[in-house]
Amino acid sequence: MSSLFNPEIRPEAPAADAAGARRAAMAASHAAAVRRRERLAQGHLLLLAVIVLGPLVIYPLVRLVLLSLTGPHGLSLHAYAAFFQNPESRGVIGTTLWVLFASASIASVLGVALAAILFFKPFPGARLVTRFLELFVAFPSFLVAFTLIFLYGSQGSVSIALQKLLHLDSASFDFLFGIGGVILAEVVFYSPFVVRPTLASFALLDMRLVEAARSLGASGWMVAARVVLPLAWPGIAAGTILCFLLTLNEFGILLVLGSAHLVTLPVAIYSSATVDLDLPMAAAGAVVMLAMSLSLYALYRRVNRRRAEGAGDGK
Template identity: 40%
Template sequence: MSGLALEAVVTRPRRPAGRRTRGLWLLPPLAVVAVFFGYPLALVAGQSLTTDAGFGLGVWAEVLGSAEFRDAAWQTVLLALGATTGCVLLGTFLALIIAFVPVPGARTLSRLVDTVLAFPSFLIALAFTFLYGSAGVFGAGGFLYSPWGVLLAEVTFYTPFVMRPALAAFGQVPGVHLDVAASLGARPGRVLWRVVLPAALPSLASGACLTLLLALNEFGIVLFLGAKGVTTLPMLVYGKGIVTFDFPAASVVALVDVAISLLLYGSYRVLAGRGRGAAVDAA
């Protein structure tokens, strides 16, 4: 019996030493995430449950049932969806021109798109103030300080976030597919609708999800423009936390915004993974 046990110990496969140490290397980043993200989020969650009588869901019920929160959530969703729609249409159109139309300077324009991605959002708002402000070049102050001005600024700023994945996806479309479709008598519009756009759809969807995520959390453009009657969820957090010092209510709004952002980020990761898989299959 002891011999069989000894033989089993000897023949038992050993786990590679690399797997043991690999788990240890995960501890430092997990600790950093727990300290710099998990702990503050836990504090915010605890603050949202703080009431005059102790702990409870009274603040949640008060905030979620208020007309102020509903209006801010509605404006946030409308602006984000409008900006995403505009960015997808404009970004796809510009990417198609750069990728398939022999326009002089297309490569320079593509590099310029990468540069715009590094700009802060308030810079666009500042430029719009010089163009459309009350003392700007065009003097359309009423337009700038309305929801339409915020929407135009967000579309201008976030369009490159759709153009970049669209350009990458259009560059992965095999030229032989386009040649075969053209040889079969398909017109350019049909080739675009049946060949090019379906191949780029996962990348366009991931770019749209990323734009929607960023637009939902946009703060600099709305704050810098100071549009009248435009209150988004980030602005509501700022107003309750910084202006009125109502930290429990600000924490509730912030947690709702975080939950929406995490949901959209998960959708973006799924669509981005499908986009990479489609690019690999096409290659």
């Protein structure tokens, strides 16, 4: 029967089916092309990892671990046993943790306080100070140590000025070469690393909550404790953990300002490798320090991810 007399049979149906088939074929071809590009990109990334990360990162780390497991008769844990059973090593770890917590804690508190002043109490030149702090993180750490020497050393400008003003025989600061100078230099250098993530967290605050708390009669300290800190703690925690991580791995300041009595884990590893020529012991200490650093970095990534998720929920 002709399609003119049967409404269920439409002349355009075969054309529509053909168009749909073409669209499906095009979609399948596009998906296949996307998969090919993804595989090609993964191949390039793997090639880059093999060429660049292999000889520069993976191979040295593998060699470090194998060296730490090298004993008199092949693979063993002799170097780790000697490292942890040595009283000097325990003293080194204690000194490292003491300098770490003292420096990073003070730097974190100072960084958060400075960020709060720059954000909530802006003053003329606050933007310039913020830009300087951003630039300051690019400076090498040992430069801060030498700056302190040029200021407070025996021939430093501040020492000479005090000597002339107060008619003193000597005005050098005895604390500089030791734990006091190391903590001061690390606080000065690592405080800006806390300022930036804290400012980023403050920028995400809903200021209507802060204004509402102030309108209800809350003091500045109460607003900070009840409103600002609970909302901004992921950024503050991320900056604090980053400060601890960088302070743990500090070497330049310790090498310049540390005395013979202030031996931390990085200095002990350097001394074992270059002075004592005990490479397995140095490798064992390096692996221990690497484990500490990776643990802090994993905690930093977790807190930073939570901060990013909170920023996304706020949007």
